[in-house]
Amino acid sequence: MIDPPEENGQLGTMGSTAYARLREEILGGQVPPGKKLLIRPLADRYGMGLSPIREALNRLAAEGLLLQSDQRGFTVAPLDPQDLTDLTEARCMVNEMALRASIARGDTAWEEAIVLWHHRLMRTPRYIDSARGLRNPAWERAHRAFHSALISACGSRRIQLYAEQLFDASSRYRSIARSVSMHRRPDESEHKKIAEATLARDVERAAALLTAHFRTTDSLVRKALVRADG
Numbered sequence: 001m002i003d004p005p006e007e008n009g010q011l012g013t014m015g016s017t018a019y020a021r022l023r024e025e026i027l028g029g030q031v032p033p034g035k036k037l038l039i040r041p042l043a044d045r046y047g048m049g050l051s052p053i054r055e056a057l058n059r060l061a062a063e064g065l066l067l068q069s070d071q072r073g074f075t076v077a078p079l080d081p082q083d084l085t086d087l088t089e090a091r092c093m094v095n096e097m098a099l100r101a102s103i104a105r106g107d108t109a110w111e112e113a114i115v116l117w118h119h120r121l122m123r124t125p126r127y128i129d130s131a132r133g134l135r136n137p138a139w140e141r142a143h144r145a146f147h148s149a150l151i152s153a154c155g156s157r158r159i160q161l162y163a164e165q166l167f168d169a170s171s172r173y174r175s176i177a178r179s180v181s182m183h184r185r186p187d188e189s190e191h192k193k194i195a196e197a198t199l200a201r202d203v204e205r206a207a208a209l210l211t212a213h214f215r216t217t218d219s220l221v222r223k224a225l226v227r228a229d230g
Contacts (some may be wrong), residue, residue: 014048015055021046022056026065026076027168029175037066037074063165065172079176079225087173088218091166095214096207098151098159103203106153111199117146118195122188140171146191150198150210170214173221187213 022042025031043053061068067075102110121142128136144167151163190213197206 014052015059018042018046018048018052018056019059023060023063023065023168026060027171027175029172031076033076033078033176035076036072037076039073064169079173081222081225084173084218084221084225087166087169088214091163091170091214092211094159094163094166095147095151096211098154098156098163099198099207099210100203101155102151102153103198103201103206105155110149110153113149113152114146114195114198117142117149118191121146121191135175144168144171146195150194170217173225174217176225187216190216 022031022037031037037057039050039053039057042057043050046053057066057068057074060066061074065077067077069075121139124139124142125136126139128134144164147167148160148164151160154160190209194206194209194213197209200206
């Protein structure tokens with residue numbers, strides 16, 4: 001079946017909408033690892049033509065969230081311990097470098113952004129259903145914004161964008177891990193200590209705390225993945 005002609009602007013907008021919706025579903029764990037994604041069912045579910053869906057799938061494949069093959073089409077990338085190791089190491093290296101640069105360059109506006117997002121993170125309920133481990137999307141947004149604020153004065157937008165991509169890739173692991181684990185990580189003190197050390201311009205302590213924060217996440221995710229395999 002041939003798609004009806006669409007204006008380029010409309011197609012781009014619809015493709016971006018499909019990309020954002022499907023990306024959120026993958027990162028949130030609603031679309032599980034290993035699931036094959038078919039263009040026609042997605043188009044029907046989203047009420048769109050085939051072209052925007054193809055655009056969204058290609059963008060997600062470029063990010064590494066989907067695997068693409070000529071024979072099998074698109075499949076949600078599996079969760080792999082080796083990939084988790086690579087992801088954690090990349091997050092540690094990129095964020096530590098960016099945090100050090102931000103502490104050296106950061107001004108009052110940067111400090112205020114950290115204070116603001118830490119405050120919102122602490123004030124926002126983490127779960128919308130704690131019994132089932134369902135995270136509050138508003139908390140997830142505040143969590144992402146807090147980590148972005150920490151490195152927002154690093155001086156490189158490319159580094160910031162890459163750090164955000166790594167954060168999102170880690171979110172997928174955390175979401176899947178929460179679905180098989182009853183562990184509730186009380187990481188409020190971790191965020192508080194990171195914010196305090198950063199605002200105090202204590203470079204070594206802030207970098208060490210941020211790295212430890214990422215490595216703790218890695219350890220908890222691995223334990224949950226072992227339970228899932230078992």
